Amino acid sequence: MGLATLVLLAAATAGARPVAVGGVRQAASVGTRVVAGNEALAVWTLPRLGVAVRNDPRDLRLLLGERELRFSPERGWRALGFALPADVRLGVPQLVGGSLYVPVAAVRALGVQVLADAPDILDFAAPPVVPVATLPPSPDAPAPAAPAAHRPEPAPPVRPPVSPVPAAPLSPAVPARPATRPPEPVAAPKPTVSPAPAVPTPRPSEPPAPVPVPPVPSAPVPPTVVSPPPAPTPPTPTPPASVANLDTVRISRTLHRTVEVQRVVLELSGEAPHQITRDGAGLSVLLPGVTSGASTQRLESGDTLSVEPGVVGGPAGTRTAQTTVRLRTGGGSSEVFTLEDPPRVVIDTTTHTDTRVPPPIDPEGLPEGVTYRVRGGLHLLSFDPARFQPRVVTAPPGAARDVASLVKGVGGVAGVNGGYFDPASHLPVDLVAVGGLMTAPSLERRATVGFTAQGGAFFGYPRPRYVLSGAFGSVTVNSVGAKVRPELLTAFVGDGRTAVGAEGLTTVSLTPGDSAVSRVVTGRTVPPAGTLAFTFDPARFPGLPREAGERLTPTLNWQANDAPWTTAQDALSAGPLLVREGRVVVNPAREQFDTGAGVWRPTRQVAFGVMGGQPTIAYLEHGSPEAFASALAAAGVRDAVRLDSGSSATAYLTGGYGGLGGYLNTVWSRPVPNAIVFVPRGNASPAAVRP
Incomplete structure (x- = not known):
């Protein structure tokens, strides 16, 4: 089909149409569409027509044999290997939904044959070979995005193998095999002629003797030349089957x-x-x-x-x-x-590519039920309370872990570090409660977030203390931790590794929820994991039990004016309180913060809050506590308490690019003793959240 015919066909083209190749109708996604007033084809479909492609909007190249069309926004269309008629208008390629579309007129002008140009279909001649598009990529162009209609859904199943179906055999030219050379022909023998005998002169008295007639030699018969049988024609090799x-x-x-x-x-x-x-x-x-x-x-x-x-x-x-x-x-x-x-x-x-920098969160690959929002330097991760609930997770006493380890250790989906601690000993310096047991004492002045057994969150300033009751009456526990002093009544939650007590001191242990002493030891001892141990000087506390089986009832008294604290199972103190009922409420004097110290300096910050009824992790790239509070209130956060800042501030989410996990912080943070972890519903029992 000549170029002039192609130009005429271009003029006859109407709207978008299905496409066929060699009479075989293609998938609907391969059809044409009207773009900027021109009927166009997606560039990624052109290799079906035998056209090799460089898919680059700034340097588009279409190659068919020796003919090439190039397009750039600066120079328009250029033809190489052939000349475009002056009156041909090819239109401009357009990006639609992530795919680059090229006018059908350009495909025709390149020389692609058209078998049928009807209003209901556009049928191209099938190319003899469909090549892989191997035009070199543009050195400075970004890689083209996959067509929007064909971007992969998350984790689609792999299709089972399809048995190969042999294609119709081809008939490639086969070189002729040389025939066998025939034998040389045998020369016919020359005939032998006998000489005529001498005729004697007859005597007169005798009759003349008959003259012998010599035999007439017959014509020589040439020998029969036997031709060899024709050489067998070699079979035409069958092309390999393909699907x-x-x-x-x-x-x-x-x-x-x-x-x-x-x-x-x-x-x-x-x-x-x-x-x-x-x-x-x-x-x-x-x-x-x-x-x-x-x-x-x-x-x-x-x-x-x-x-x-x-x-x-x-x-x-x-x-x-x-x-x-x-x-x-x-x-x-x-x-x-x-x-x-x-x-x-x-x-x-x-x-x-650089493990010195934490991998980022993948906004397109969030776990179901997680919402990610960004407002300037403020990042917010909110969690559907029907799917996840927050719990306090701690490392073993005196140990520290990275937040990702604390999250993975309990099967969580995300986590944020929380609570201040001594970097040398890794021991918390303020309240930590897990599963209804206080594992670190409260300073009784800092903002605290508490969680019910169902994951409900509330904020306030509790002053929790253990109270022991028995036949002796009741007594308030002075301290919580492994370190004991003879003048104090000290509580400790056993981990099976840490020793408490001292010479002359008594330690009684019982299982949480029981009202009878299970074990009494004098001197140094290691309380079994999960038990609640109380160490004291018998001379100072003569009424406390001395033998196993005696009645003793421990109670955690939150000493808070807010009713929800009586239902608290987990709690973490940090501060300051940033937002309350949507208003900024930062008050460093009330919480006895030194605003001249490093804990108040502008740096990266993390907080726990509630936004739109959903528990939320907040991360500020850089700023003061006041700036953090203002950003949270402006974003619509109802209540929030700062958890930490500076080199410890970490917010982690599982998944991420390639399963690497993702961090809101752009630098690695130090290991920490505590974190608030979001665990799926059904995996949130106190036993499950202890590493």
Whole structure:
């Protein structure tokens, strides 16, 4: 079809139409659409028509044989290898939904044949070979995004293998085999002629003798030349069976902080199985029954991608095409999945390029029930209370853990560090309560967040103390911790490792919830894990039990005016209180904070709050407590208490890019003894949240 005919056909084109190739109607996603007044095709569909593509809006290139069309916003369309008629108007490529569309007029002008140009369909001639698009990428152009209609849904199932279906056999030219040379012909023998005998002169008295007639020699008969039988014609080799062709390989790369996400999309002309092999250098994708063109390229990420076509033999001399795609990543983790319409194999590779920087949260891959909001330097993670509830999680006494470890140790989904502590001993300096047991004493002046057994949150200034009751009456416990003093009555929650007591002191132990002493020891002792131990000088507290089985009832008295505190199971003191009922309420004097000390300096900050009825982790990139409170109130947070600041401030969420997890903080933080962790409903018992 000539160029003039193509131009006439372009003028006849109407609106969007389905597309066929060689009479075979394509998927609906391959059809044309009207873009900026022109009928257009998605660039990623052009390899089906035999057109190799560089998919770059700033340097688009279409190559068909020796003919090439190039487009750039600065120079428009340019033709290489042929001339465009002066009156041809090709239109301008357009980005729609992440896919680049090129006017059909440009495809026609390139020389792609059109079999049918009807209002209800646009049928192109099928190319003899559909090549893999291997035009070199633009060095400074971003990798093209996958078409919006074909972006992968999260974790789609991999399609089961499809048995190869042999394609119609081809008939490639076969060189003729030289025929066997015939033998030289045998020369006919020369005839032998007998000489005539002498005739004697007859005597007169005798009758003349008969003259013998010499025999007439017969004509020589040439020997029969026997031709050799014709050489057998060698059988035409059957082309390898195939089920699909690898039409296009598309690559994109995105950098999130120091996490690189690279996507390789292998687009096939039909359904085909695939097999994955992994090794230390990367992975290989084997595509049985798939044909392709060979190529090797170094990707922007530094990875190497090669496409290796091949043929494998089978029974009775059968042959089957296969393609191997090798991706050498040199690190990172790769996930492989399939997509439909058109059939694609997708390889997502995630690499943490600089482990000195925490990986960020993936806003597109949040766990269900988690909401992420950003307002300037303020980051908010809110949790559906029907799915998750907050609990206080602690490291063993005197130990510290990174927040991610505290979250994973109890099967949580997210966590934030909380409560001030001594960096040398890692012991909390203010109230910590877990499962109804106070494990660290309260300073009785700082803002505190408490949680019910169901995960309900409330804020205030409690002054919790243990009170022991028995036949002797009642007595208030002076201190909480492993360190004891003879003049004090000290409580400690046993961990099975830490010793309490001293010479001359008595320690009684009981199981929480019981009202009878289970164990009495004098001197140094290690209380069993989970028991509640009280150490005292018998001379100072003569009424306390001396023997196992005696009645003793411990009670945690919150000494708070707010009724909800009587139901508190977990609690953590920090401060200051930032927001109450939507208003900024920062009061450093009430909570006895030194505003000239480092704890009040502008730095990164973390808080726990409630926003829209959902428990929320808040992270401020940089600012003072007052600036933090103002930002929270402006964002709609109803109540919030600061948990920590500076080098300890951490907010962590599971999942993330490539399963690396994600952090709101952009620098690593020090290990901490306590955290508020969000655990799924049904996994929030006190026993479950203790590491």
